Amino acid sequence: MKDVVIPYDLPDQENHSFFFIDQRVDVRMEAKLHRHDAWELYYVLQGYGARTAGDTLQPFAAGDVVLIPPSMHHHWDYAPSSADKEGCIRYLMVAFRHTLVQRCMEVFPELRNGLTGVxxxxxxxxxxxxxxxxxxxxxxxxxxxxxxxxxxxxxRLLPVIFTASDYSFAGKPVRMERDVRRMQQIHAYVMAHYIHPISLDDMAAETGMNRSAFCSYFKRCKGMTFSQFVTQYRLNTACELLKHSQKSISEVCYLVGFNDLPHFIRVFRKNIGTSPSQYRKRLQQT
Known part of the structure; x- marks a missing residue:
């Protein structure tokens, strides 16, 4: 795994209470896996790819808004094909230490009333x-x-992001540095190979473990089997393709690593609750 990189300096607490950036950058220059002692509120304007947050790997797309808690390892891996004509991606981001929230609650009763019990x-x-x-x-x-x-x-933003009820979980913290590195290695392997069959033996060899040890380790860390994780990632990627591309259902099926269309439709329906065609139609109606 590449060295951990901090993509920006956190605000000087003496002169600034938070950090705001409108970042448009060459897709090849975006930061690698990193962490910092601040909340990160991140809004994708241009680009799509795969996001690592703690122990979780998920696809992301333009329009996504995510809150990363302090000290959680994370990485926004943009697909080169998602850049604009100049090869750039773009996002808006606010980073702020938790002390900002605490001090504002101490000084401003109105904010404290809005966040009491949170x-x-x-x-x-x-x-x-x-x-x-x-x-x-x-x-x-x-x-x-x-x-x-x-x-x-x-x-105005603080009560919104800390009292919102319409959210999904996008990653749990990984406590051990060794686990961070190993999970990043596993995520990177899945991202690079999900289009093709991924065997447990290959994955175990990639991490330097035997098959049995790898299965036990992965289930302990993720709460699911490796096969379930790969299927989940393929289905998440399929959902993004159905949402953001005009590719046919059969094209999406093969692009995300399923080699049989009826099987893909069955698995999609079982996990997503609807067929791929119905999923796309529902999105077009919203």
Whole structure:
């Protein structure tokens, strides 16, 4: 695995309480696996790919809004084909230490009243339609504001992101550095090979473990079998293709590593709750 990289400096607490960036960067220059002691609120404007957050690997696409908790390893791996004509991806991001939240709650009763009783998440969260829309609007607005005006907008954002109910979990923290590295290695292997069959023997050899030890280790760390994980990743990727491309159902089937269309449809229906064609039709109606 490549060395851990910090993609930006956290705000100087003496002069700034949070960090805001509108980042448009060459897809090859985006940061690798990293962590920092700040909340990261991240909105994808241009690009798609696979996101590692703690122990979880998921596809992402333009429009996604995700909250990463402090100290969680994460990595936004953009697909080169998702860049714009100049080869760049783009995102808006706010990073802030938890001390900002604590101090604001101490000073401003209005904010304290809004966050009283809130249990701050330890897992990464992907926001749903309603909360994502509010966050996107706020971050776009911040782009045209000065520092003081951005701070006022942060006061509006904090209750939204910490009291939202429309979210899905996007990653649990991995406590051990050794597990972080091994899970990153497993994620990278799946990302590179999911189009083709992935055998347990190959995966065990990749991690330097025997088959039995690998199966036990993966089930302990992820709470699911390796086969279930690969199937989940393939289905998540299929959902993104159905949502963001015009490829046929059969093309999507083979692009995500299923070699039999009827089998793909059965597995998709069992796990997603609807057929691929119905899933796409439902998206087009929203």
């Amino acid at each position: 249990v701050f998440p330890t897992e990464a969260l992907k926001f749903g339609v309603r909360s994502s829309r509010i966050v996107r609007q706020a971050l776009h607005k911040m782009n045209g504001l000065n520092e003081l005006e951005r701070l006022c907008e942060m006061f």
